[in-house]
Amino acid sequence: MKTPNETGMNRTGIKTSPIDSRATEAGAEEGEPTSIGGESLMAAVRLELAQQADAVGSMPPPASLKGVAKSAMTVLKGESPTLLLNLLGERLAFERTGVRLYEAVIDKLPAFAADGGSARPTVADLRAIQEDELRHVDVVRRAIETLGGDPTAMTPAADLGGVSMSGVLQVACDPRAQLADSLHALLTAELVDNDGWELLIQLARGLGQEEIAQSFAQARDQEHLHLVRIRAWVMSQVMREAGVEESATLPAAT
Amino acid sequence: MTLDLTAQRGTPLPQQRFTWREIAGALPISKLDDDAFTRVRVILMNGIMSDALRFKHIANRLDGSLRVPLAEVRRVEQHMQTMINWLLPADQSPIETTIGYEQVAIEVTASVAQHEPDPYMAQLYRFGLLEDFDHLYRYSALLDRLEGKDANNILQSYTDIRPGRPTEVEHRAPVDDVRRHYDRKTAQPITRLHAITLFAGEYQTHDYYMHVGPLFSDPIARMLYAEIASIEEQHVTQYESMSDPTETLLEKWLLHEAAEVYNFWGCVQSESNKRLKAIWERFLDYELGQLAYVREIFERVEKRDAFSVLPRTLPTPIDYSSQRKFVRDVLEKEVNFRAVGTEIVPLAAEKPGSPSVRYREHINSEGSPSQIVAANYQWRPGGELIEQAAVQATVH
Numbered sequence: 037m038k039t040p041n042e043t044g045m046n047r048t049g050i051k052t053s054p055i056d057s058r059a060t061e062a063g064a065e066e067g068e069p070t071s072i073g074g075e076s077l078m079a080a081v082r083l084e085l086a087q088q089a090d091a092v093g094s095m096p097p098p099a100s101l102k103g104v105a106k107s108a109m110t111v112l113k114g115e116s117p118t119l120l121l122n123l124l125g126e127r128l129a130f131e132r133t134g135v136r137l138y139e140a141v142i143d144k145l146p147a148f149a150a151d152g153g154s155a156r157p158t159v160a161d162l163r164a165i166q167e168d169e170l171r172h173v174d175v176v177r178r179a180i181e182t183l184g185g186d187p188t189a190m191t192p193a194a195d196l197g198g199v200s201m202s203g204v205l206q207v208a209c210d211p212r213a214q215l216a217d218s219l220h221a222l223l224t225a226e227l228v229d230n231d232g233w234e235l236l237i238q239l240a241r242g243l244g245q246e247e248i249a250q251s252f253a254q255a256r257d258q259e260h261l262h263l264v265r266i267r268a269w270v271m272s273q274v275m276r277e278a279g280v281e282e283s284a285t286l287p288a289a290t
Numbered sequence: 291m292t293l294d295l296t297a298q299r300g301t302p303l304p305q306q307r308f309t310w311r312e313i314a315g316a317l318p319i320s321k322l323d324d325d326a327f328t329r330v331r332v333i334l335m336n337g338i339m340s341d342a343l344r345f346k347h348i349a350n351r352l353d354g355s356l357r358v359p360l361a362e363v364r365r366v367e368q369h370m371q372t373m374i375n376w377l378l379p380a381d382q383s384p385i386e387t388t389i390g391y392e393q394v395a396i397e398v399t400a401s402v403a404q405h406e407p408d409p410y411m412a413q414l415y416r417f418g419l420l421e422d423f424d425h426l427y428r429y430s431a432l433l434d435r436l437e438g439k440d441a442n443n444i445l446q447s448y449t450d451i452r453p454g455r456p457t458e459v460e461h462r463a464p465v466d467d468v469r470r471h472y473d474r475k476t477a478q479p480i481t482r483l484h485a486i487t488l489f490a491g492e493y494q495t496h497d498y499y500m501h502v503g504p505l506f507s508d509p510i511a512r513m514l515y516a517e518i519a520s521i522e523e524q525h526v527t528q529y530e531s532m533s534d535p536t537e538t539l540l541e542k543w544l545l546h547e548a549a550e551v552y553n554f555w556g557c558v559q560s561e562s563n564k565r566l567k568a569i570w571e572r573f574l575d576y577e578l579g580q581l582a583y584v585r586e587i588f589e590r591v592e593k594r595d596a597f598s599v600l601p602r603t604l605p606t607p608i609d610y611s612s613q614r615k616f617v618r619d620v621l622e623k624e625v626n627f628r629a630v631g632t633e634i635v636p637l638a639a640e641k642p643g644s645p646s647v648r649y650r651e652h653i654n655s656e657g658s659p660s661q662i663v664a665a666n667y668q669w670r671p672g673g674e675l676i677e678q679a680a681v682q683a684t685v686h
Contacts, residue, residue, distance in 0.1 A: 045323040048443035050671045056447035057671065059614060064669040067427070067452025071661035075435060078510050078662055085509040199507075210380055211317065 040214055041277065092196060095122055096189045120239055121183055125191030127232055128176040130225075131169050133201050137225055138166035140208040141218045148215040155272030156215065161265070168258045175255055179240075179248045201225065216273040223270050226263040233259050293555055293604045295548070296597065300578025306366045313372050316565075318379035321386070324563055326393060326446040327610040331557045331566070332377045333387075333394045334491055334608075335573075338553050339371035341490030345546050353539055359587055360543075363580050370573055377566070382444075384502040385433045385511075389444040391495050392429060395422035396449055398491060400613030402484045403620075405606055411481055411532060414469055415488065416620045417627060417634050418525050423617060424454030424660075425518050431664035436508055440673040448612040451669035455625050457660035460521045461653050463645030466629045467527040474534040474541070479548075479601035482533075486549035487608075489529035496522035513659035528629075540588045541599050547581040548600050556607030 050057035071077070095118040142162045180187040207213050207221040233256040240249040275281070319328055346360045346367075378387060396419060403415035430441035430451045441451055472481050496519055503515030537545070554577050557570040585596040628640040640647060670677050 047325065047446045048322055050442065050447060053447050056612065057442075060442060060445075060447045060450055060669075061671060063450035063614070063618070064452050067450070067668070069664060069666050069668060070453050070456045070458070071658075071665040073662075073665040075665070077665045078435060081509050081513075081657075081662060206380055212379075212381075 040217070091192055093192045095191060096186055098184050117183065117243070120236075120243055120245070121180060121185040122191045122193045123232075123236060123239065124176055124180050124183075124185065125187075125189065126193035126197045127236060128173060128180065128187060129190065129194035130197055130201065130229060130232060131172040131176060133198065133205065134169040134225060134229065135166055135173065137201075137205055137208050137222065138162055138169060140205070141222060142166065144211070144213075144218065145215075155269065155276060157219075157265075157269050165262050165265070168255075168262065172255045172258075175251055179251060182248065183245075200228070216270065216277070219266060219270045219273060223263075223266045226259065226266050230256075230259050230263050291559070293551075294602065295551070295578075295581070295600060295604065296602050298578045299582045300580070301572075301575040302579050303362060303366065303583050306576045306579060308369045308373070313369050314376050316373070316376070318377050319563065319566070321379050321382045321444075326390075326444065326448055327397075328561065328563050328566060329378075329390045329444070330394050330397060330610060331561065331570075332374055333390050333494075334398055334487075335553060335557060335570075336371060336375040337394075337491040337494035338487065338550055339367055339374060340494045340497070341486070342367045342546060342550055343371065344493065345542070349539055349543060355591075356539070356543075356587075359583070363547075363583065366576060366580070370576065373569065374573075377569075383437065383439075384505060385429060385437060386439070386444050388429050388499070388502070389426065389433060389441045391498060392422055392426035393445055393449050394491060395419075395495060396426060396617060397610070397613050398608055399488065400616050400620075401609040402488060404613075404616055405609075406481065406484055407478050408472060408481050410470065411472065411484070413634050414528060414532065415484075416624055417629065418488075418492075418528060419617065420454040420621060420625055420627075421457070421460045421521060421525070422454075423450075423621065424457050424460070425521070427451055427453050427667075427669075428457055428514060428518065428660040428664050430669055431667040432511055432514055434667070434669075434673045434675075435663065436511055438673060438675060440671070441669070442671065448614070450614060450617065453664075454621060455627070457517060457521060458654055458658040459628075459650065460524070461646070461650045462524060462629055463649040464527070466631060466646045467524045467531075468632060469528050469531045470632045471532055471534045474537050477534070478605075480605040482545050483549045483552050483605065485529060485532040486546055487553060489526055489533070490549075492522055492525040492529055496526055510659055510663050514663050517659045538592065540584075540592055544581075544584050544588050544596060544599055547577065547584050551577040551581055552604050552607070555604055556610070559607055560610040 046052075050060075142159055145157070145159050145162065148156070177187040204221045204224050208218055210217075213221070233252060237249045237252050237256060240246070240252065319332065321329075343364055346364045350357055350360050382390070399415050399419040399422065403412050403419060406412040406415060426441070426445075426449065433439050433441050445451070472485065474482075499515045499519035499522060503512055503519060506512050506515065533542070551574065554570055554574040558567060558574055561567040561570055581600075585600075588594075588596050588599075626637040627634050628637055628646070629635070630639055630644065630646075667674065
């Protein structure tokens with residue numbers, strides 16, 4: 037199997053064909069732009085539309101009477117209960133996608149078996165992380181229901197979070213993405229996930245939702261461990277392939 | 291080398307079968323390693339097959355007696371098109387694919403313009419060519435300014451990135467997009483095959499931009515796709531009107547199959563990727579089988595020899611190589627041309643207050659996305675930021 041670090045026939049750079057690329061450069065220099073103003077024209081349109089635009093959508097109304105009561109109480113305190121529900125919706129969506137993301141990498145893992153070494157993750161390693169992500173789905177669902185929200189609704193933050201994650205998922209699912217590429221995709225997700233949990237805990241505490249904050253602490257600690265492990269595997273993959281000795285030791289699984 | 295159509299029966303239609311793994315399970319081409327002309331062929335052939343389906347659906351609405359044979363051929367072509375289009379890789383973003391589409395429009399049209407024996411038709415190809423050439427420049431600016439990427443990674447230095455006839459002035463009143471058609475009794479076969487190839491290519495480009503335009507979040511990207519899709523619609527109008535409306539439906543079907551054979555045959559001869567070459571060879575045989583199938587229907591229904599319509603041997607195939615020199619010559623001589631009615635005319639012949647001028651003044655009155663996106667844009671290797679960063683580093 038061809039690996040991405042082997043020299044092949046990559047034709048994208050100008051050095052692939054010096055004669056053709058010189059002609060392309062000369063052609064570009066000859067061609068005068070037909071409008072002036074540079075990127076400021078694009079910036080003006082972006083600003084104008086951003087000033088006019090509404091959000092991608094809104095939060096659903098409270099799903100239960102209990103929810104209405106809770107919302108009313110919190111609003112009286114001058115806080116925004118829907119902000120918390122919006123971010124909880126994002127976390128729930130992220131964790132659901134996270135389970136699928138790990139599945140995509142786990143399914144391909146045996147294809148990368150040949151390069152060996154103890155530093156690469158096993159199916160069991162990734163499965164353990166995936167099971168944590170699945171548990172987190174339930175933790176967030178319960179929190180949303182506690183606040184009277186509807187865990188099946190796609191909140192605005194969940195929607196845009198999904199857009200952010202779409203590239204990560206594309207890489208993980210691509211049969212041509214190698215182990216290092218796939219781990220890099222997982223690392224991107226874990227970095228965001230770690231901050232997501234931390235933010236939720238701080239916010240829940242600030243809004244007086246101590247019970248919810250406490251229920252998230254274990255998830256945050258687990259996510260931190262995921263990040264440490266994925267980061268180490270990424271490092272190890274790259275270093276081993278480069279023939280460089282690693283200074284750090286890998287953390288043990290819990 | 292040529293292909294004698296009278297001697298070819300191809301793969302019989304009932305043997306033209308697929309499995310889902312064949313249709314959609316093959317790995318795509320490499321955006322990085324495959325030659326840009328491999329991508330050009332994939333995009334063009336997707337367009338040809340997409341028009342094969344489109345034509346047959348319209349025919350289906352017009353002639354009840356042909357519905358079953360149309361459906362038989364269409365089913366195979368549906369799967370052929372899928373297999374071709376699925377060769378494009380997922381790491382190729384919609385704008386990168388767009389750059390590929392414009393490279394098709396430039397290099398294929400330039401080759402066609404040089405091989406077209408009818409001087410009026412050749413003029414129309416050169417006219418359209420300079421407009422697509424400008425689109426490439428505008429989309430390259432978008433790719434750079436939106437994603438920080440270099441369009442030449444896709445073009446591989448085969449195609450210039452510089453303004454053509456500015457998109458802003460390509461907007462015309464509908465009356466100035468309709469052209470004269472070739473005469474079915476006197477036109478050479480290549481003229482008819484070229485017209486089908488070009489309107490198929492332009493139609494899919496239009497449909498692609500209409501499909502991907504709303505996928506962008508950036509306002510200028512959305513507006514640029516809308517603006518250029520409008521020109522592609524004009525191009526479809528231009529190229530479609532080359533076709534003689536007095537051709538019978540069956541004659542048009544026969545010619546469309548011949549255009550498919552002609553184009554797969556051209557791909558077989560030029561393909562550098564062995565895996566794709568095998569696909570083109572298989573599909574050439576499939577198309578020859580479909581042509582034989584339609585020939586039989588044509589001769590039975592119209593009671594005339596199919597070769598009174600078809601060429602006995604295939605004409606010179608499309609030249610899949612950089613047409614830079616030709617494009618530059620045309621750019622130099624014809625960039626200021628305009629269309630008035632069916633004719634291509636010098637700039638001065640387009641009078642103030644004419645339908646196209648009035649149309650253009652209104653549609654551009656709140657700004658032109660193509661001018662906004664490319665303001666002061668000149669392509670540089672690696673994109674304009676490489677140079678800006680180097681200048682900044684020198685200053686600090």
